[in-house]
Amino acid sequence: EAAVTQSPRNKVAVTGGKVTLSCNQTNNHNNMYWYRQDTGHGLRLIHYSYGAGSTEKGDIPDGYKASRPSQENFSLILELATPSQTSVYFCASGDARTGDTEVFFGKGTRLTVV
Amino acid sequence: AQSVTQPDARVTVSEGASLQLRCKYSYFGTPYLFWYVQYPRQGLQLLLKYYPGDPVVQGVNGFEAEFSKSNSSFHLRKASVHWSDWAVYFCAVPAYQGGRALIFGTGTTVSVSP
Incomplete structure (x- = not known):
């Protein structure tokens, strides 16, 4: 079973602070993604x-950085968090080289973000 | 540009009744297409996927979807809804750009009444 693990599951941050969201996958997939989910917008990459x-x-991408230090790990970084970045964030992995995966x-x- | 439209933000259906969720896509050529389901406080899980070929695709838990190139649609159906089908359903199409990230619709929330 493919596995993607995110940490933390919940986070409260202060405005202007730095936030790092971590993601680990054990699927050996080449591609990894960060989405955010907001009501009325679905998932946005x-x-x-x-x-x-x-x-x-x-x-x-504005207001976000990403880091992929290894095949397994992909982080999303908010250098200066703002209340507009309050959301649910999803990490995903895939081997979608052909579009059918x-x-x-x-x-x-x-x-x-408060 | 490719896009996905789910015109119904919320659908309420009685347990045991049939369900249809609409999805319209915009894509150059014939795409692969996906339906994902998100149960409360969970990530998205694949429900079914379409490869060019038979227009009717069977998925898990009694769901099926029908592809129509002429209508640019990929509607999801279930003959008899169960209370456990209470969830948010997303239609998705691969993006053109490299990496083949998925583009999601805004989702349809299905509520099941007794």
């Missing part, structure tokens, strides 16, 4: 990665 050392901007999701991180 923030950053993604093709493999260790690579990060690419998704559709809404499903993507596996973690259980999400609920981030509240």
